[in-house]
Structure formats: C-alpha cells, structure tokens
Amino acid sequence: xxxxxxxxxxxxxxxxxxxxxxxxxxxxxxxxxxxxxxxxxxxxxxxxxxxxxxxxxxxxxxxxxxxxxxxxxxxxxxxxxxxxxxxxxxxxxxxxxxxxx
Amino acid sequence: xxxxxxxxxxxxxxxxxxxxxxxxxxxxxxxxxxxxxxxxxxxxxxxxxxxxxxxxxxxxxxxxxxxxxxxxxxxxxxxxxxxxxxxxxxxxxxxxxxxxxxxxxxxxxxxxxxxxxxxxxxxxxxxxxxxxxxxxxxxxxxxxxxxxxxxxxxxxxxxxxxxxxxxxxxxxxxxxxxxxxxxxxxxxxxxxxxxxxxxxxxxxxxxx
Numbered sequence: 001x002x003x004x005x006x007x008x009x010x011x012x013x014x015x016x017x018x019x020x021x022x023x024x025x026x027x028x029x030x031x032x033x034x035x036x037x038x039x040x041x042x043x044x045x046x047x048x049x050x051x052x053x054x055x056x057x058x059x060x061x062x063x064x065x066x067x068x069x070x071x072x073x074x075x076x077x078x079x080x081x082x083x084x085x086x087x088x089x090x091x092x093x094x095x096x097x098x099x100x101x
Numbered sequence: 102x103x104x105x106x107x108x109x110x111x112x113x114x115x116x117x118x119x120x121x122x123x124x125x126x127x128x129x130x131x132x133x134x135x136x137x138x139x140x141x142x143x144x145x146x147x148x149x150x151x152x153x154x155x156x157x158x159x160x161x162x163x164x165x166x167x168x169x170x171x172x173x174x175x176x177x178x179x180x181x182x183x184x185x186x187x188x189x190x191x192x193x194x195x196x197x198x199x200x201x202x203x204x205x206x207x208x209x210x211x212x213x214x215x216x217x218x219x220x221x222x223x224x225x226x227x228x229x230x231x232x233x234x235x236x237x238x239x240x241x242x243x244x245x246x247x248x249x250x251x252x253x254x255x256x257x258x259x260x261x262x263x264x265x266x267x268x269x270x271x272x273x274x275x276x277x278x279x280x281x282x283x284x285x286x287x288x289x290x291x292x293x294x295x296x297x298x299x300x301x302x303x304x305x306x307x308x309x
Contacts, residue, residue: 025180026203043283053173055180056261057169057202063256087237093261 003052007035015043015075021050024058032065042075046099049081059093066098076100138221144214147206150183153216173267174289175225178183179216181262182229182285186214189262190233190283216287227270230287236283241275263266 005022016039022028045050046066048054054062077099082090090096140160142153154176161172184202191199191212200206208214213232218225244260245267263285267273270287277283 026184029203053176053180055177055184056265057184059261060257063254067256081174084170085177089177089265092265093252095252 003050005031007031009035009037009038011041015041015045017045017047018051019047023052024054024061026057028058029061029079032061036065036068039073039075042073044069044073044077046077046079046080047081048086051081051083051086054086054089057062059089059095062095063098066095070098087090110176114254121173131169139217139219142216144183144186144216145208147183147187147188150180150187153183154179157218160218161225170293171225171289171291174293175218175227177270178227178266178289179229180285181265182227183216185262185285186229186231186233186283188236191233192233192235223291225289225291226286227289228271228284230282232282234277234279234281234283236275236285237279238277 003022005020005024005028008019008021010017010019017037018035046062066077069077079090079095079099079101116253140156142149142151142156143154157175157179158172161168161175163169163171187208188200188202188204189198191209193199211232213230215230217228217230220226240260241263244263248258248261248264258308266285266287270289273287275283275285
C-alpha cells in the first residue's frame with residue numbers, strides 16, 4: 001500500500017530534522033512551501049529513511065528546496081537514510097554537491 | 102546514420118557510449134513480442150501508475166538485496182516512462198504540451214498507453230508505448246546530453262526522466278513513428294554492472 005506523502009520537521013539541539021515520508025513526485029510540490037516556513041535553524045538534516053520512490057520531478061523539488069534553504073536561510077544541509085537507488089540519483093543529479101552525506 | 106530495418110522502413114539509429122557520444126550504428130531495438138510471459142497493462146487513468154508498479158513489485162518477488170534493488174529500479178523506470186507518456190507526449194497541433202506534470206487529467210478517448218514487461222528471473226524487459234508519436238530523435242539526444250552536464254546543477258532541467266531511463270536500462274531504446282506511436286523501453290538486470298553513477302550504456306538505440 002502506498003504511503004501518503006508528508007513532511008515532518010523536528011527540532012533538536014543541533015538543528016532541524018526534516019523527515020520525508022512516502023514517494024516524492026509532482027504531487028509532493030504543495031507540501032514543500034509549508035516545511036520551508038517551519039525551518040528555523042542553520043543546520044538542517046534531511047532524513048529519507050521513510051521515503052519511497054523519488055522521480056525526476058521529486059529530484060527537481062529537492063534541488064529547488066535545498067538551494068532555497070542555503071540561500072534564504074543561510075543553512076547547511078546534510079542528508080541521511082537514502083536507499084540504494086535514491087543514493088545513486090542524488091549523485092547523478094548533483095544533490096550531493098549541495099548537501100553533505 | 103540511416104539504414105533499412107527488416108520491414109524495409111528507413112531507420113535513423115544511434116548508439117551512444119556512456120558519455121553520450123554517438124559511436125556506431127546500433128542493433129535494432131528490442132521487442133517484447135517474441136518473449137515468453139509478457140505482462141501487459143492498458144492504462145486507463147493516471148491512477149493506474151501505482152497499481153501497475155505494485156503488480157510489478159509482486160512479479161519481482163525475492164527477499165535478497167538484488168531483488169530489492171531491481172524492484173527499486175523497475176518502479177522508478179515505470180514511473181518515468183508513464184509520466185512521459187501521460188504528460189510529455191500529448192501535444193497539440195503546434196507541438197505545445199497539453200498537460201503539466203502533477204495536473205489531474207483523464208486518459209482521452211482514443212488515447213492508448215500500454216505498459217509491457219517480461220521477467221525471466223534475471224532480466225526484466227520493460228516498455229511503455231503511447232499513440233502520440235511526438236518525441237523526436239533530436240529531442241531525445243538533446244535531453245541525454247543536457248543531463249550529462251554535472252557542472253551546472255539546474256533544478257528544473259528538461260528531460261531528466263529520459264536521462265534516468267537511459268542511465269539505468271541496458272539496451273535502452275526509443276522508437277518513434279511520428280504522429281502514431283512512441284515506444285520507450287529497455288532492460289534491467291537482477292545483477293547489474295553498475296558503477297558509481299549508474300549503468301554503462303552501450304546499446305542505446307533511438308529510431309524514428
């Protein structure tokens with residue numbers, strides 16, 4: 001059963017953890033503005049442990065949001081919890097040039 | 102590079118190396134017609150995408166890491182192929198895209214989108230066809246070369262989905278009968294020879 005998409009932002013001492021649940025595709029677009037408003041730290045960890053498929057539209061959304069976080073929030077972004085294929089996609093598309101592992 | 106195929110049709114074919122350069126005239130595209138155990142789904146709604154991926158997932162059952170990675174790749178490929186057929190392929194008379202990705206749409210009367218697959222236990226062949234025939238050779242090649250640029254990280258780079266297909270599938274092919282049909286397909290191995298950035302792809306065929 002497909003997991004509905006949602007983004008949770010959790011605050012911790014060292015920064016914000018952004019957890020992505022479900023598939024990231026064009027349908028996820030409307031949730032990204034909301035999570036951006038919740039970010040208040042200058043250290044962001046994006047957690048993909050509960051993420052399913054990320055297609056090309058999802059990659060575009062992530063690239064856009066990471067760039068926006070870095071420029072508008074002056075924050076550093078790191079990434080964790082990727083499965084094998086999503087790890088490859090992040091390398092292929094340059095996400096790891098913007099965010100550390 | 103033009104040659105005649107078995108049906109006497111004039112074919113423009115390209116074979117691309119892993120850097121996207123044209124290296125030779127390729128072999129003809131794969132066809133699922135001759136394969137045993139072909140599964141076929143006719144798409145009647147964009148909502149069918151997840152149902153087809155779920156059925157494909159069950160077809161590729163196996164509890165080891167190799168099967169898990171094959172399921173991940175297969176799901177992504179079908180996702181991209183169907184997004185292409187549902188949103189990139191439909192064009193008006195002026196070539197303008199009819200539907201934007203993420204928009205709600207219905208499959209039009211007469212529109213025919215079909216997913217086919219065959220799995221022999223080690224190799225999964227996949228193909229999605231539509232009856233728009235709107236993709237050109239030049240566009241397909243342009244999209245691949247555009248996405249090989251790893252220096253400039255653009256968020257909304259065109260053709261990223263096609264690039265993923267080319268990158269992950271062996272014997273990737275695009276076959277276009279202009280205004281009639283586009284078929285995109287290729288194969289995924291259970292035990293792929295992948296390097297850090299994806300599959301080396303030496304059997305790519307694009308024909309129209």
